[in-house]
Amino acid sequence: MGPTAPPDTAVRSTDAAAYRVPLPERESDATLTWGATTMVVVRVDIGEAQGLGYTYADATCADYARRVLGAAVHGGDGLDVPAAWDAMRRAVRNDGRPGLVSCAMSAVETALWDAAARAHGIALCRMFGRVRRAVPVYASGGFTGPEPLRAAERAGWWAQELGAHAVKIKIGGTPETGPEDPDPARIERAREAAGGAQVYADANGAYGAKRALRAGAVLDALGVAWFEEPVSSDDLDGLRRVRDGVRADVTAGEYGYHLPYLARMAGAGAVDCLQADVTRCGGFGTWFRAAAAAAGNGLAVSAHCAPALAVHAAVATHNVRHIEWFADHERVESALLDGAPRPVEGDLAPDPSAPGHGMRLKAADAERYRVG
Secondary structure, three states: OOOOOOOOOEEEEEEEEEEEEEEEEEEEEOOOOOEEEEEEEEEEEOEEEEEEEEEOOOOOOHHHHHHHHHHHHOOOOOOOOOHHHHHHHHHHOOOOOOHHHHHHHHHHHHHHHHHHHHHHOHHHHHOOOOOOOOEEEEEEOOOOOOOOOHHHHHHHHHHHHHOOOEEEOOOOOOOOOOOOOOHHHHHHHHHHHHOOOOEEEEOOOOOOOOHHHOOOOOOOOHOOOOEEEOOOOOOOOHHHHHHEEEEEEEEEOOOOOOOHHHHHHHHOOOEEEEEEEEOEEEEOOHHHHHHHHHHHOOOOEEEOOOOOHHHHOOOOOEEEEEEEHHHHHHHHHHHEEEOOOEOOOOEOOOOOOOEEOOOOOOOHHHHHEEEE
Protein backbone atom coordinates (compact mmCIF):
# COMPACT_ATOMS: atom_id res chain seq x y z
CA MET A 1 0.00 0.00 0.00
CA GLY A 2 3.02 2.27 0.10
CA PRO A 3 5.03 3.83 2.93
CA THR A 4 3.91 3.28 6.51
CA ALA A 5 1.60 6.08 7.61
CA PRO A 6 2.06 8.30 10.65
CA PRO A 7 0.21 6.91 13.69
CA ASP A 8 -2.64 9.42 13.52
CA THR A 9 -3.75 8.31 10.04
CA ALA A 10 -2.55 4.70 9.85
CA VAL A 11 -5.10 1.92 9.32
CA ARG A 12 -4.97 0.25 12.75
CA SER A 13 -7.61 -2.45 12.39
CA THR A 14 -10.34 -3.86 10.15
CA ASP A 15 -13.28 -5.82 11.50
CA ALA A 16 -16.46 -7.15 9.89
CA ALA A 17 -19.70 -8.89 10.81
CA ALA A 18 -22.79 -10.12 8.96
CA TYR A 19 -26.39 -9.41 9.93
CA ARG A 20 -29.36 -11.27 8.45
CA VAL A 21 -32.69 -9.45 8.73
CA PRO A 22 -35.76 -11.61 7.99
CA LEU A 23 -38.62 -10.32 5.86
CA PRO A 24 -42.25 -10.27 7.01
CA GLU A 25 -42.96 -12.73 4.16
CA ARG A 26 -40.97 -14.33 1.37
CA GLU A 27 -40.54 -12.21 -1.75
CA SER A 28 -39.91 -13.07 -5.39
CA ASP A 29 -38.88 -11.45 -8.60
CA ALA A 30 -38.68 -13.26 -11.93
CA THR A 31 -35.44 -15.10 -11.18
CA LEU A 32 -35.05 -15.34 -7.39
CA THR A 33 -37.03 -15.95 -4.20
CA TRP A 34 -35.76 -14.89 -0.77
CA GLY A 35 -36.88 -14.60 2.83
CA ALA A 36 -34.18 -12.43 4.42
CA THR A 37 -31.59 -9.80 3.51
CA THR A 38 -27.98 -9.97 4.71
CA MET A 39 -25.86 -6.88 5.31
CA VAL A 40 -22.11 -7.30 5.83
CA VAL A 41 -20.79 -4.40 7.90
CA VAL A 42 -17.10 -3.44 7.94
CA ARG A 43 -15.43 -1.24 10.56
CA VAL A 44 -12.06 0.36 9.86
CA ASP A 45 -10.01 2.31 12.42
CA ILE A 46 -7.76 5.09 11.12
CA GLY A 47 -5.87 6.61 14.00
CA GLU A 48 -8.66 7.75 16.31
CA ALA A 49 -11.34 7.83 13.59
CA GLN A 50 -13.62 4.89 12.94
CA GLY A 51 -15.35 4.30 9.61
CA LEU A 52 -18.26 2.08 8.64
CA GLY A 53 -18.98 0.52 5.27
CA TYR A 54 -21.29 -2.23 4.13
CA THR A 55 -22.47 -4.45 1.34
CA TYR A 56 -25.49 -6.66 0.71
CA ALA A 57 -24.01 -10.09 0.11
CA ASP A 58 -23.38 -13.50 1.62
CA ALA A 59 -22.11 -13.60 5.19
CA THR A 60 -18.80 -15.11 4.02
CA CYS A 61 -17.80 -11.63 2.84
CA ALA A 62 -17.23 -10.68 6.47
CA ASP A 63 -14.42 -13.22 6.95
CA TYR A 64 -12.81 -12.26 3.63
CA ALA A 65 -12.93 -8.55 4.43
CA ARG A 66 -11.39 -9.12 7.83
CA ARG A 67 -8.76 -11.68 6.91
CA VAL A 68 -7.62 -10.82 3.37
CA LEU A 69 -8.55 -7.20 2.78
CA GLY A 70 -7.80 -6.07 6.32
CA ALA A 71 -4.28 -7.46 5.99
CA ALA A 72 -3.84 -5.70 2.63
CA VAL A 73 -4.64 -2.22 3.99
CA HIS A 74 -3.19 -2.57 7.50
CA GLY A 75 -0.59 0.04 8.39
CA GLY A 76 -1.11 2.14 5.27
CA ASP A 77 -2.22 5.75 5.31
CA GLY A 78 -5.98 5.64 5.75
CA LEU A 79 -6.39 9.04 4.12
CA ASP A 80 -5.05 7.65 0.84
CA VAL A 81 -8.09 5.54 0.03
CA PRO A 82 -7.21 5.01 -3.65
CA ALA A 83 -3.86 3.53 -2.57
CA ALA A 84 -5.66 1.23 -0.15
CA TRP A 85 -8.00 0.15 -2.94
CA ASP A 86 -5.02 -0.67 -5.16
CA ALA A 87 -3.53 -2.74 -2.33
CA MET A 88 -6.79 -4.71 -2.09
CA ARG A 89 -6.91 -5.18 -5.87
CA ARG A 90 -3.45 -6.70 -5.84
CA ALA A 91 -4.27 -8.93 -2.86
CA VAL A 92 -7.35 -10.47 -4.50
CA ARG A 93 -5.74 -11.18 -7.88
CA ASN A 94 -5.95 -14.96 -7.59
CA ASP A 95 -9.32 -15.11 -5.82
CA GLY A 96 -11.59 -13.89 -8.62
CA ARG A 97 -12.53 -10.22 -8.48
CA PRO A 98 -16.18 -10.13 -9.71
CA GLY A 99 -18.81 -11.26 -7.20
CA LEU A 100 -18.34 -11.69 -3.47
CA VAL A 101 -14.74 -10.45 -3.50
CA SER A 102 -15.83 -7.16 -5.06
CA CYS A 103 -18.66 -6.84 -2.53
CA ALA A 104 -16.14 -7.23 0.30
CA MET A 105 -13.82 -4.68 -1.35
CA SER A 106 -16.74 -2.26 -1.66
CA ALA A 107 -17.52 -2.54 2.04
CA VAL A 108 -13.90 -1.93 3.06
CA GLU A 109 -13.46 0.93 0.58
CA THR A 110 -16.61 2.76 1.72
CA ALA A 111 -15.55 2.26 5.35
CA LEU A 112 -12.15 3.79 4.57
CA TRP A 113 -13.75 6.83 2.94
CA ASP A 114 -16.05 7.23 5.94
CA ALA A 115 -13.10 7.05 8.33
CA ALA A 116 -11.07 9.50 6.25
CA ALA A 117 -13.92 12.02 6.23
CA ARG A 118 -14.42 11.60 9.98
CA ALA A 119 -10.67 12.13 10.52
CA HIS A 120 -11.06 15.45 8.70
CA GLY A 121 -14.26 16.23 10.62
CA ILE A 122 -16.35 16.78 7.49
CA ALA A 123 -19.24 15.08 5.75
CA LEU A 124 -18.34 12.55 3.08
CA CYS A 125 -20.40 14.41 0.49
CA ARG A 126 -18.43 17.60 1.24
CA MET A 127 -15.15 15.70 0.91
CA PHE A 128 -16.28 14.56 -2.55
CA GLY A 129 -17.70 18.00 -3.39
CA ARG A 130 -21.41 18.33 -4.10
CA VAL A 131 -22.95 19.05 -7.48
CA ARG A 132 -26.43 19.31 -5.92
CA ARG A 133 -27.97 19.21 -2.46
CA ALA A 134 -30.31 16.25 -3.07
CA VAL A 135 -31.14 13.57 -5.64
CA PRO A 136 -34.62 12.28 -6.62
CA VAL A 137 -35.58 8.80 -5.50
CA TYR A 138 -37.92 6.28 -7.05
CA ALA A 139 -39.77 3.76 -4.90
CA SER A 140 -38.78 0.17 -5.65
CA GLY A 141 -40.79 -2.87 -4.57
CA GLY A 142 -43.86 -4.47 -6.10
CA PHE A 143 -42.56 -8.04 -6.08
CA THR A 144 -44.02 -10.81 -8.20
CA GLY A 145 -44.70 -13.03 -5.19
CA PRO A 146 -46.48 -14.02 -3.13
CA GLU A 147 -49.33 -11.55 -3.91
CA PRO A 148 -48.34 -9.70 -7.08
CA LEU A 149 -51.37 -7.42 -7.42
CA ARG A 150 -51.32 -6.48 -3.76
CA ALA A 151 -47.56 -5.93 -3.84
CA ALA A 152 -47.86 -3.56 -6.81
CA GLU A 153 -50.55 -1.59 -5.01
CA ARG A 154 -48.48 -1.36 -1.82
CA ALA A 155 -45.49 -0.12 -3.81
CA GLY A 156 -47.66 2.59 -5.33
CA TRP A 157 -48.94 3.75 -1.96
CA TRP A 158 -45.38 3.83 -0.68
CA ALA A 159 -44.23 5.93 -3.65
CA GLN A 160 -46.97 8.43 -2.93
CA GLU A 161 -46.01 8.54 0.74
CA LEU A 162 -42.39 9.27 -0.18
CA GLY A 163 -43.35 11.86 -2.77
CA ALA A 164 -41.38 9.79 -5.32
CA HIS A 165 -41.70 10.64 -9.00
CA ALA A 166 -41.90 6.96 -9.97
CA VAL A 167 -42.60 3.48 -8.65
CA LYS A 168 -40.80 0.37 -9.87
CA ILE A 169 -42.38 -3.08 -9.82
CA LYS A 170 -41.06 -6.49 -10.77
CA ILE A 171 -42.38 -8.29 -13.85
CA GLY A 172 -41.75 -11.64 -15.57
CA GLY A 173 -43.43 -14.03 -13.16
CA THR A 174 -41.50 -15.98 -10.52
CA PRO A 175 -38.84 -18.71 -10.67
CA GLU A 176 -41.67 -21.22 -10.23
CA THR A 177 -44.00 -19.87 -12.93
CA GLY A 178 -41.30 -18.92 -15.43
CA PRO A 179 -41.21 -15.74 -17.55
CA GLU A 180 -44.60 -14.22 -18.22
CA ASP A 181 -45.64 -11.17 -20.16
CA PRO A 182 -46.37 -8.06 -18.05
CA ASP A 183 -49.76 -7.99 -16.37
CA PRO A 184 -51.43 -4.68 -17.33
CA ALA A 185 -53.55 -4.83 -14.18
CA ARG A 186 -50.43 -4.67 -11.99
CA ILE A 187 -49.03 -1.70 -13.92
CA GLU A 188 -52.31 0.21 -13.62
CA ARG A 189 -52.74 -0.75 -9.96
CA ALA A 190 -49.28 0.62 -9.14
CA ARG A 191 -49.84 3.83 -11.11
CA GLU A 192 -53.23 4.49 -9.53
CA ALA A 193 -51.95 3.86 -6.00
CA ALA A 194 -48.96 6.12 -6.68
CA GLY A 195 -51.23 9.01 -7.60
CA GLY A 196 -50.40 8.92 -11.29
CA ALA A 197 -46.61 8.74 -10.88
CA GLN A 198 -44.48 7.11 -13.56
CA VAL A 199 -44.22 3.33 -13.50
CA TYR A 200 -40.92 1.50 -13.98
CA ALA A 201 -40.65 -2.25 -14.68
CA ASP A 202 -37.81 -4.62 -13.80
CA ALA A 203 -37.64 -8.09 -15.38
CA ASN A 204 -34.41 -9.12 -13.61
CA GLY A 205 -33.10 -10.67 -16.81
CA ALA A 206 -35.96 -13.15 -17.13
CA TYR A 207 -36.65 -12.75 -20.87
CA GLY A 208 -34.83 -13.61 -24.05
CA ALA A 209 -34.56 -10.76 -26.54
CA LYS A 210 -37.61 -11.67 -28.66
CA ARG A 211 -39.83 -12.20 -25.64
CA ALA A 212 -38.51 -8.97 -24.10
CA LEU A 213 -39.52 -7.10 -27.25
CA ARG A 214 -43.06 -8.49 -26.94
CA ALA A 215 -43.13 -7.49 -23.28
CA GLY A 216 -41.75 -4.08 -24.20
CA ALA A 217 -44.63 -3.50 -26.61
CA VAL A 218 -47.06 -4.12 -23.75
CA LEU A 219 -45.13 -1.76 -21.49
CA ASP A 220 -44.99 0.93 -24.19
CA ALA A 221 -48.76 0.73 -24.61
CA LEU A 222 -49.13 1.24 -20.86
CA GLY A 223 -46.77 4.23 -20.79
CA VAL A 224 -44.04 2.53 -18.73
CA ALA A 225 -40.96 4.77 -18.82
CA TRP A 226 -38.17 2.41 -17.64
CA PHE A 227 -37.54 -1.22 -18.64
CA GLU A 228 -34.80 -2.66 -16.43
CA GLU A 229 -32.86 -5.80 -17.33
CA PRO A 230 -35.27 -7.05 -19.98
CA VAL A 231 -32.63 -9.69 -20.73
CA SER A 232 -29.56 -10.83 -18.83
CA SER A 233 -27.25 -7.91 -18.16
CA ASP A 234 -24.43 -10.02 -19.65
CA ASP A 235 -26.24 -10.02 -23.01
CA LEU A 236 -25.19 -6.63 -24.38
CA ASP A 237 -26.38 -7.49 -27.88
CA GLY A 238 -29.80 -8.48 -26.53
CA LEU A 239 -30.03 -5.30 -24.47
CA ARG A 240 -29.17 -3.27 -27.58
CA ARG A 241 -31.87 -5.04 -29.61
CA VAL A 242 -34.49 -4.32 -26.97
CA ARG A 243 -33.32 -0.73 -26.57
CA ASP A 244 -33.69 -0.19 -30.32
CA GLY A 245 -37.16 -1.73 -30.32
CA VAL A 246 -38.99 -0.05 -27.41
CA ARG A 247 -39.80 3.50 -26.33
CA ALA A 248 -39.07 2.93 -22.63
CA ASP A 249 -35.54 3.58 -21.40
CA VAL A 250 -33.65 0.28 -21.20
CA THR A 251 -31.34 0.05 -18.19
CA ALA A 252 -28.89 -2.34 -16.54
CA GLY A 253 -25.59 -2.38 -14.67
CA GLU A 254 -26.39 -3.44 -11.12
CA TYR A 255 -24.28 -6.59 -11.56
CA GLY A 256 -21.20 -4.61 -12.57
CA TYR A 257 -18.59 -5.78 -10.07
CA HIS A 258 -15.72 -3.89 -11.66
CA LEU A 259 -15.12 -0.95 -13.96
CA PRO A 260 -14.44 -2.82 -17.24
CA TYR A 261 -17.90 -4.42 -17.10
CA LEU A 262 -19.63 -1.07 -16.55
CA ALA A 263 -17.49 0.73 -19.13
CA ARG A 264 -18.23 -1.93 -21.77
CA MET A 265 -21.95 -1.62 -21.09
CA ALA A 266 -21.81 2.18 -21.30
CA GLY A 267 -19.98 2.05 -24.61
CA ALA A 268 -22.02 -0.72 -26.26
CA GLY A 269 -25.17 1.27 -27.02
CA ALA A 270 -26.96 -1.26 -24.82
CA VAL A 271 -28.63 1.00 -22.24
CA ASP A 272 -30.18 4.44 -21.90
CA CYS A 273 -29.09 4.79 -18.26
CA LEU A 274 -26.23 2.97 -16.52
CA GLN A 275 -26.99 1.55 -13.09
CA ALA A 276 -24.14 1.19 -10.59
CA ASP A 277 -24.13 -0.10 -7.02
CA VAL A 278 -21.52 1.30 -4.60
CA THR A 279 -21.79 -1.85 -2.48
CA ARG A 280 -20.90 -4.13 -5.40
CA CYS A 281 -18.82 -2.27 -7.97
CA GLY A 282 -15.79 -1.64 -5.75
CA GLY A 283 -16.99 1.35 -3.76
CA PHE A 284 -17.16 5.09 -4.24
CA GLY A 285 -14.03 5.31 -6.38
CA THR A 286 -15.39 2.90 -8.97
CA TRP A 287 -18.78 4.61 -8.86
CA PHE A 288 -17.20 7.91 -9.95
CA ARG A 289 -15.18 6.25 -12.72
CA ALA A 290 -18.27 4.40 -13.95
CA ALA A 291 -20.22 7.67 -13.94
CA ALA A 292 -17.44 9.22 -16.02
CA ALA A 293 -17.60 6.30 -18.48
CA ALA A 294 -21.35 6.82 -18.74
CA ALA A 295 -20.96 10.59 -19.24
CA GLY A 296 -18.40 9.97 -21.99
CA ASN A 297 -21.08 8.00 -23.82
CA GLY A 298 -23.83 10.56 -23.25
CA LEU A 299 -25.55 8.54 -20.50
CA ALA A 300 -26.86 9.29 -17.04
CA VAL A 301 -26.11 7.01 -14.09
CA SER A 302 -28.57 5.75 -11.49
CA ALA A 303 -27.71 4.48 -8.01
CA HIS A 304 -28.83 0.90 -7.53
CA CYS A 305 -30.06 0.23 -3.97
CA ALA A 306 -28.17 0.95 -0.70
CA PRO A 307 -29.60 4.49 -0.78
CA ALA A 308 -28.22 5.71 2.57
CA LEU A 309 -24.68 5.04 1.38
CA ALA A 310 -25.09 5.84 -2.31
CA VAL A 311 -26.49 9.32 -1.71
CA HIS A 312 -23.07 10.74 -0.76
CA ALA A 313 -21.65 9.80 -4.17
CA ALA A 314 -24.87 10.63 -6.01
CA VAL A 315 -24.96 14.28 -4.91
CA ALA A 316 -21.34 14.60 -6.07
CA THR A 317 -22.05 13.22 -9.56
CA HIS A 318 -22.85 15.53 -12.48
CA ASN A 319 -24.78 13.01 -14.57
CA VAL A 320 -26.78 11.26 -11.84
CA ARG A 321 -30.44 10.62 -12.65
CA HIS A 322 -31.87 9.19 -9.43
CA ILE A 323 -31.49 6.75 -6.53
CA GLU A 324 -33.38 3.52 -6.04
CA TRP A 325 -35.22 3.60 -2.70
CA PHE A 326 -35.48 -0.17 -2.31
CA ALA A 327 -37.99 -1.55 0.19
CA ASP A 328 -35.73 -4.31 1.53
CA HIS A 329 -32.73 -2.04 2.02
CA GLU A 330 -34.78 0.67 3.71
CA ARG A 331 -35.95 -1.99 6.18
CA VAL A 332 -32.42 -3.23 6.87
CA GLU A 333 -30.80 0.21 7.09
CA SER A 334 -33.51 1.37 9.51
CA ALA A 335 -33.06 -1.74 11.66
CA LEU A 336 -29.25 -1.71 11.82
CA LEU A 337 -28.09 1.88 11.38
CA ASP A 338 -28.53 5.16 13.21
CA GLY A 339 -28.41 8.32 11.11
CA ALA A 340 -29.69 6.91 7.80
CA PRO A 341 -31.31 9.73 5.77
CA ARG A 342 -34.91 9.62 4.53
CA PRO A 343 -36.45 11.23 1.45
CA VAL A 344 -38.24 14.55 1.80
CA GLU A 345 -40.81 15.25 -0.93
CA GLY A 346 -39.18 12.67 -3.17
CA ASP A 347 -35.59 13.86 -2.76
CA LEU A 348 -32.81 12.27 -0.71
CA ALA A 349 -30.06 14.41 0.79
CA PRO A 350 -27.11 13.56 3.04
CA ASP A 351 -26.56 15.54 6.24
CA PRO A 352 -23.71 17.96 5.40
CA SER A 353 -23.11 18.69 9.10
CA ALA A 354 -22.46 15.06 10.15
CA PRO A 355 -18.87 13.78 9.78
CA GLY A 356 -18.42 10.92 7.33
CA HIS A 357 -21.67 9.48 6.06
CA GLY A 358 -23.27 10.19 9.43
CA MET A 359 -24.31 6.60 10.18
CA ARG A 360 -23.41 4.28 13.04
CA LEU A 361 -24.27 0.66 13.72
CA LYS A 362 -26.98 0.15 16.34
CA ALA A 363 -24.78 -2.38 18.10
CA ALA A 364 -27.30 -3.58 20.69
CA ASP A 365 -30.19 -3.80 18.22
CA ALA A 366 -28.04 -5.40 15.53
CA GLU A 367 -26.77 -8.23 17.73
CA ARG A 368 -30.01 -10.19 17.42
CA TYR A 369 -29.51 -10.37 13.64
CA ARG A 370 -25.82 -11.31 13.69
CA VAL A 371 -24.84 -14.51 11.88
CA GLY A 372 -21.64 -16.52 11.58
